[in-house]
Amino acid sequence: MRHTNKSDKLTAEHLSRKAVVYLRQSSEQQVRRNTESQRLQYSLVDRARELGFQQIDVIDEDLGASAALGAKERKGFQQLIAAIALGQVGMVLSREVSRLSRTDKDWCQLQEVCQVFGVLLADAERVYDLSSMDDQLVLGIKGTMSVVELKVLKMRLMEGMQAKARRGELFRILAPGYVRDGQGQVVKDPDARVAEAIALVFGKFREMQSVRQTYLWFHHQGVELPVNKPQGDGMQIAWKLPSYSFVSYVLRNPFYAGAYVYGQRPTEIRWIDGALVKVSAGYREPEDCEVFIRDHHEGYICWAQYEENRRTMRGNNLQIDADASVAAVRSGHGLLTRLLRCGRCGRKLHVRYWGRAGTAARYGCMGDYDEGGSYCLVFGGSTVDRRFSAELLRVLSPLGMTASLAAIERCSETVSDERQALARQHQEAEYAARRAFEQYDEVDPRNRLVATELEQRWNTKLQAVERLTEALEALAEPAALQPADREAILSLGEDFAAVWHADDCPKDLQKKIVRAVVEEVIVAPDEAEENLLFTIHWKGGTHTRFEMPKPPSGVGRKTALEDVDIIRRMAVRYGDDEIARVLTKHKRHTATGKRWNVVRVASVRQRYGISGRRHATSDPQLLTLAQAAAHGEVSDTTIRRLTEAGILEYAQVVPWAPWEIRRQDLESEPVLSLLRRVRETGKLDLQGVRSVGQQSLFEAPHRQEQTQVS
Numbered sequence: 001m002r003h004t005n006k007s008d009k010l011t012a013e014h015l016s017r018k019a020v021v022y023l024r025q026s027s028e029q030q031v032r033r034n035t036e037s038q039r040l041q042y043s044l045v046d047r048a049r050e051l052g053f054q055q056i057d058v059i060d061e062d063l064g065a066s067a068a069l070g071a072k073e074r075k076g077f078q079q080l081i082a083a084i085a086l087g088q089v090g091m092v093l094s095r096e097v098s099r100l101s102r103t104d105k106d107w108c109q110l111q112e113v114c115q116v117f118g119v120l121l122a123d124a125e126r127v128y129d130l131s132s133m134d135d136q137l138v139l140g141i142k143g144t145m146s147v148v149e150l151k152v153l154k155m156r157l158m159e160g161m162q163a164k165a166r167r168g169e170l171f172r173i174l175a176p177g178y179v180r181d182g183q184g185q186v187v188k189d190p191d192a193r194v195a196e197a198i199a200l201v202f203g204k205f206r207e208m209q210s211v212r213q214t215y216l217w218f219h220h221q222g223v224e225l226p227v228n229k230p231q232g233d234g235m236q237i238a239w240k241l242p243s244y245s246f247v248s249y250v251l252r253n254p255f256y257a258g259a260y261v262y263g264q265r266p267t268e269i270r271w272i273d274g275a276l277v278k279v280s281a282g283y284r285e286p287e288d289c290e291v292f293i294r295d296h297h298e299g300y301i302c303w304a305q306y307e308e309n310r311r312t313m314r315g316n317n318l319q320i321d322a323d324a325s326v327a328a329v330r331s332g333h334g335l336l337t338r339l340l341r342c343g344r345c346g347r348k349l350h351v352r353y354w355g356r357a358g359t360a361a362r363y364g365c366m367g368d369y370d371e372g373g374s375y376c377l378v379f380g381g382s383t384v385d386r387r388f389s390a391e392l393l394r395v396l397s398p399l400g401m402t403a404s405l406a407a408i409e410r411c412s413e414t415v416s417d418e419r420q421a422l423a424r425q426h427q428e429a430e431y432a433a434r435r436a437f438e439q440y441d442e443v444d445p446r447n448r449l450v451a452t453e454l455e456q457r458w459n460t461k462l463q464a465v466e467r468l469t470e471a472l473e474a475l476a477e478p479a480a481l482q483p484a485d486r487e488a489i490l491s492l493g494e495d496f497a498a499v500w501h502a503d504d505c506p507k508d509l510q511k512k513i514v515r516a517v518v519e520e521v522i523v524a525p526d527e528a529e530e531n532l533l534f535t536i537h538w539k540g541g542t543h544t545r546f547e548m549p550k551p552p553s554g555v556g557r558k559t560a561l562e563d564v565d566i567i568r569r570m571a572v573r574y575g576d577d578e579i580a581r582v583l584t585k586h587k588r589h590t591a592t593g594k595r596w597n598v599v600r601v602a603s604v605r606q607r608y609g610i611s612g613r614r615h616a617t618s619d620p621q622l623l624t625l626a627q628a629a630a631h632g633e634v635s636d637t638t639i640r641r642l643t644e645a646g647i648l649e650y651a652q653v654v655p656w657a658p659w660e661i662r663r664q665d666l667e668s669e670p671v672l673s674l675l676r677r678v679r680e681t682g683k684l685d686l687q688g689v690r691s692v693g694q695q696s697l698f699e700a701p702h703r704q705e706q707t708q709v710s
Contacts, residue, residue, distance in 0.1 A: 009129045010051060010091075014120060017090030018055035019048040022080055024062040024099045031064045037095075038063070040124075044093045047124070053091065057083075077106065084113050091120040091127070097139070098146040107143040111136075165262035165291045173235055175255050176226040177300065186297040193424035194226045194237060195300075200417055201225065201250045202301050202309075209312055209512065215247040221418045224425070239425075251313065254286040257306035258299025263290030333507055334361035335385040335514060336521060343524025343533070345376050361385070363523075377525060379532065383551035388521070391536065391546050392514065393497045419472070426468040433461035525550060559591050559604050567604055569653050571612035576601040578616065578658070585656040625650075625659040628666055632675040638684055645686050647671060 023041040025031050031038070048056045061076035077100075083089050092114065094100050101107040114121060115130040121139065122128065128135040164170040174180065177198035181187050188195050200223070205214045218225065219241055227246060229238035254261055268281050286292055294303060301309075333353070340349035342365040349363045361381030368376075440454040499505060522535040529550065536544050563583060570579045576598045583596040590600050598614055605612050629636045639661075642648040648671050651660045665671065678684050 009120060009127050009132075013118070014090035015052050015054070017088060018057055019051070019053035019091045019093060020080060020083060020089050021045055021048060021056065021058045022062075022076065022092060022094045022100060023058065023060040024074070024076070024094075025064060026066045028064040041095045041099070044095065044124070047122070048091070048093055051091070051122070051127070077101075081109065081113055084117055084119050087117055089117075089119050091122055093122045096123055096146075097142040098149065101143065101146065104143070104147055107147070111139065111143075162262075162290075168260040168291070168293045168296050170262060173228060175250075175253060176228055176237060177256070178297075188298055188300075189226075189237075191237075193421075193428055196424060197223075197225050197421060198250065198256070199300050200421060201247060202256070202305070203417070205251055205309060205312075206305075209515070210316060211248050211251060211313060212244065214251075215242065215244045218242050218247070223418060223421045251309055252283075254306060256300045257303050258295055258297055259286055259303065259306075260293040260296035261286045261289040261291060266290075333385075334363070334381050335507070335510060336363070336381075336388060337361075337511070339514070339518060340521050340523050342377055343522050343535075347376070349377070349523070351381065377523070380551040384532070384534075384548070387546070387548050388534070388536075389500065391534075391544070392517075393500060395538075395544075396513075396517070422468065422472055426465065426472055429461065429465045429468050433458065433465050436461045559607075560588070563588050563596075564604065564608055566654050567601060567612075568608070568610050570657060571605060571610050573616065573619075573653070573660075574657070575616035576605070576612065576614045579612075582654060582656045621663050623661045623663055623666065625661070628659070628661045631663070631666060634675055634678050638675070638678055641684060641686070642671060642674065647674070647686070 021041070021044045023038070025034060025037060042058070042060075045056055045058065059076045059080055061079070062074045065072065065074050065076070080089075080092065084092070092100075092110075097107075100110060111130055113119070118131070120127055120129055128139055130136055130139070161170055169184070171180070171186070174186065177189050177194055178186050179189050201214065201218075204217055205211070208214045208217065217223075222241070224239040225242040225246065226237045226239055227242070228235045250256060263284070264286065265283050266281050268279055270279055299306075334351040337351045338348060340363055341347070342349060345365065345367060347365050347367075349365050352362050352364065353360060362378065363381050363384065364378040365376035436454070436458040440451065440458045443451050443454055445451055500510065517539050519537040519539055521537070524533050525531065526533065531547055532550050533547050534545065536546075538544070566583060566586070566588075567579055570582065579601045580596040580598055583601070588596065590596060594600065602612075602614060604610075623631060625636055625639055628639050632639070639648065643650050648661065649665050652658075653660075666675075674684065674686075
């Protein structure tokens, strides 16, 4: 193209600065495909040299960046504006105005900065001086036309896309597991390995009832899934261990249920941090999309199964505020976790675990507790779980034989999911090895440069086949079900209750059984708050009810008065550790049935305002039985005989409490003489010895009551 000479607009000042060639293409696809457009834009460097510029910079950072409204910030354009503002630029060259801007805002900003700093604009045909009114007018018209052109093109493209989408014919990238046949119709991938792998995802989710557990199964078993991988201008299938997001994508995509949707995740333009930004909105439900066509093509699952999967995933939500959530099955002991609903306020009941092992479940409705109120309903979980289990077994036990027959049929299958997937991979590897051998076999042996490479590829394929063969051999085929095994399975079905209550029956399996047959359970107390009425909503619409006494939850229980009395009497002289030992000797328990310990004794003291200490300090003037024996250098039996004879006084606050013997009594006559004689002769002679009749350290009647030797 012949350029018009506009050297009269160029001055020495312009030429003393640098010329900037600005390049831009709207998308990565244009960058890859429209290489001729890039060549024409880069050729503007020669145009700048013809105009007399010695220093020329090329800004091509915006290749693949859109200039439309709400697009991401163009770093190259901002670099251009900054260079102009620094007075370094004499001319800006672009193939056409649309490369510089597609919005009025950016275009006006560029013109204003160029006019202030005396910078010329140039395209492939002419040079523009913004100080000239005529050039301003021409550039204004071109800029306006560029903006209008974008809107017109976008409108036409969108109308065409929407019309095609309404017919169910618009496809950007087909989901793995689908291809288009010769007539352009969407069909399942004829590759059996691909189709079986996608079907396996839905089969495992139906079994696991959790996206995460399904994802973990594929990783633990090493089973790969097909994913789309860019290859040239299109996509090809690549096999890899799936990510969590891919498993979730397959399960949530209505396309696998035979439905066509368009506009499931629309793009919106929002004002964020002082700029218009394009953002993708959240996923819409298929029925709420702009285009929704049921039974558009053959699905891997039916629509009813897709809706059931969607309800399961929505119910697995961990957010307590999500009222529809029942959460995924876990190993906690609460059998009815997230299945109970309060009959008073309609809220879901939550579960808390208590006890030393943290396994004692307690169900509760929050009510207005978070707003400063109180719990609506709280009760212990173990008793309710046992009563509910009895109701469940009453309903399910007649179906035990049917379940046994289904288990026998499943156990009789000769191929597991893992083995079948591995066998398909082995079959594909054998095919690839044969293809590699055929290519190697066809090459001229004298052409060693090619033959060596093909031989290496063939060996690689053979190694893959050998590795898969070893993996298949390691997965032994399941043995045929023996008659004894069939009888054992049938016996389990006959006594389903024994299986349910077996110690090795896992809690998560019990929960899966409950959730397979129960929609939810409504619980409400009676007027007297003594009984609970349960209404079970079974899957299918049937309702049954049962009533039971409200189990204690531990809230509101009081420590027995006998225990409080022992604590009060002993706390004067003894620590919480000694008090807990004595209560245990008396076979006493806390209000919740737990063994006494230091912490629980201290808690009761605090609750009843009893002063005391965790560990008491010893009084040197008061000796226990063992301390008295050690002080007198005799045995415990000698001290006991002296107290039985009334020669030595002792006291006990309560039975099993430590003996209390005063040191001055132990060192007085005739006790001191008797102890000396025992040490010398080894015998204790109490004949002719009278009790000294000393006054007791405590009240007189107290000693008579505490004569039990402990």
